Amino acid sequence: VKKINIIKKFSDILQLPYDVVGGLPKISLYGNCELYIENHKGIVAFSENLIMIKAKKTIIEICGNEMKISKLSKSSIYVKGDIYGVVYQF
Amino acid sequence: MRHKTFDGKIKVRISGADINRFLNRCIAEGVSLYDIIEIDSMSIECNIDRKSYRNLLKIAKKTFCEIKKLEQTGIIYILMQFKYRYMLVISVVLCAVAIFISTSYMWKIEVVGCKSISQEKILGELYKCGVRIGAYIPNINPVWVKNEMLLNMDELSWIAVNIKGSYAEILVEERVKGPDIIEENEVADLVASKDGLITKMNIVSGNADVKEGETVIKGQRLVSGEYEIEGLGIKKSFSQGKVYARTWYNTQFVNSKTCYLKDYTKTSVRYAVLLAGLRINLYNDVNEIYIDKEVNYIPIKIFGMELLPITIIKETCVDCILYPTQMDEISIEAELIKLSKERLLSMIGSDGEVNYLNISKENKNGAVCINVEAECVEQIAKTVENKGI
Numbered sequence: 001v002k003k004i005n006i007i008k009k010f011s012d013i014l015q016l017p018y019d020v021v022g023g024l025p026k027i028s029l030y031g032n033c034e035l036y037i038e039n040h041k042g043i044v045a046f047s048e049n050l051i052m053i054k055a056k057k058t059i060i061e062i063c064g065n066e067m068k069i070s071k072l073s074k075s076s077i078y079v080k081g082d083i084y085g086v087v088y089q090f
Numbered sequence: 091m092r093h094k095t096f097d098g099k100i101k102v103r104i105s106g107a108d109i110n111r112f113l114n115r116c117i118a119e120g121v122s123l124y125d126i127i128e129i130d131s132m133s134i135e136c137n138i139d140r141k142s143y144r145n146l147l148k149i150a151k152k153t154f155c156e157i158k159k160l161e162q163t164g165i166i167y168i169l170m171q172f173k174y175r176y177m178l179v180i181s182v183v184l185c186a187v188a189i190f191i192s193t194s195y196m197w198k199i200e201v202v203g204c205k206s207i208s209q210e211k212i213l214g215e216l217y218k219c220g221v222r223i224g225a226y227i228p229n230i231n232p233v234w235v236k237n238e239m240l241l242n243m244d245e246l247s248w249i250a251v252n253i254k255g256s257y258a259e260i261l262v263e264e265r266v267k268g269p270d271i272i273e274e275n276e277v278a279d280l281v282a283s284k285d286g287l288i289t290k291m292n293i294v295s296g297n298a299d300v301k302e303g304e305t306v307i308k309g310q311r312l313v314s315g316e317y318e319i320e321g322l323g324i325k326k327s328f329s330q331g332k333v334y335a336r337t338w339y340n341t342q343f344v345n346s347k348t349c350y351l352k353d354y355t356k357t358s359v360r361y362a363v364l365l366a367g368l369r370i371n372l373y374n375d376v377n378e379i380y381i382d383k384e385v386n387y388i389p390i391k392i393f394g395m396e397l398l399p400i401t402i403i404k405e406t407c408v409d410c411i412l413y414p415t416q417m418d419e420i421s422i423e424a425e426l427i428k429l430s431k432e433r434l435l436s437m438i439g440s441d442g443e444v445n446y447l448n449i450s451k452e453n454k455n456g457a458v459c460i461n462v463e464a465e466c467v468e469q470i471a472k473t474v475e476n477k478g479i
Contacts, residue, residue, distance in 0.1 A: 042114040048128045069126035072136075074117050 025055035035079040061087040098140040098164025105133040106155030115149045196225045197256035197399040224366030277326045277476035280313035282306045284470050286335030296329030315476040333471035343426045343460045349417050352410040364401040382408040426460040442468030
């Protein structure tokens with residue numbers, strides 16, 4: 001937590017984007033049907049109702065129905081389907 | 091999303107105890123997966139690029155997963171289907187080459203705007219200029235052809251050569267002949283073109299040498315272009331005017347009673363192909379003595395359009411023998427009278443008229459003889475160069 005705070009302060013001083021400096025995941029949610037995640041660390045669980053994605057210091061839990069991973073690459077994951085919620089697990 | 095239409099993509103089913111490990115391994119190796127769908131807790135379906143398939147097999151081996159190929163899509167897979175169909179590929183390539191080459195040659199020529207000049211005459215002149223069916227189009231220079239045609243054909247006042255692909259459209263405008271230009275500085279007389287008795291004189295310029303009621307002979311001067319006026323000296327002019335005179339004709343038309351008719355013996359049909367101006371006969375040579383021939387040109391049409399430079403020539407040949415026969419005297423007489431009237435009208439011109447016509451018939455040595463006596467009124471003056479007073 002201390003390290004994150006130092007990085008946060010550093011990015012604030014230098015006015016740099018926090019996700020770039022800290023390597024934090026960047027999540028874009030389009031309505032409740034499309035979700036785009038950058039800076040992920042891999043997949044923890046995958047099913048059509050639950051997708052768990054590992055990110056820096058957290059696991060992102062996506063709940064929904066008839067979900068599929070439209071694109072899976074080293075830098076990003078693109079999820080499509082009926083998304084009910086996004087939960088962070090620390 | 092990327093659409094690998096050309097490279098191709100493969101739909102696979104991956105089964106294994108730890109699918110998540112497989113997916114994370116793919117992420118680590120940089121293998122992109124598309125449209126991942128869960129089938130059950132131990133298997134998924136996804137699309138991958140054709141080039142990534144080998145890497146995917148390695149990852150599956152490492153993560154103890156099984157891969158099953160479900161579907162292959164993309165142009166490359168369609169092309170690969172023709173890998174062993176050599177003849178089909180060669181035929182397609184040859185067709186493409188043939189179409190490409192044939193577009194460099196003239197397939198059709200159309201002449202638009204002909205009224206009094208025949209299309210055949212224009213096509214003949216175009217042929218001399220190198221514009222013909224089967225000609226190599228890059229060798230045709232439309233501007234040169236246009237200039238050459240205008241030089242060769244006085245009947246044309248304007249021509250355009252439009253080459254549209256393998257089709258040449260020749261637009262022509264015929265020359266309208268203007269009236270004869272009278273050189274007012276020249277001196278000319280009017281002389282009689284036939285013997286006759288003058289009935290009427292309309293003199294526009296010049297001095298009349300004869301009067302109405304006088305008899306003139308062929309070549310006699312009627313109106314003089316050079317004459318003397320008392321007190322003013324010699325005046326010169328280009329004589330113009332019309333002189334009408336009574337003229338007489340006495341002609342004879344003879345026709346034999348014997349004529350030759352055709353006796354048709356045998357009919358045969360033969361074909362030839364006209365391919366881009368080159369005629370290919372589909373028959374052996376036959377004796378063409380006493381043959382009546384009917385030729386039909388049948389162009390090959392696709393969807394009602396003449397797209398190909400191929401024409402089928404159908405020749406219906408009829409063998410016949412000429413044999414002599416005696417014609418009906420009445421029909422010969424009618425034919426001769428008709429001919430004599432036509433000849434008379436052509437001699438007196440459009441403004442002449444026939445006052446008296448006497449036609450008599452006689453038989454002479456087995457032939458029908460028609461004697462025509464006619465009295466007409468016609469214009470007899472013609473312009474000639476002045477030869478002095």
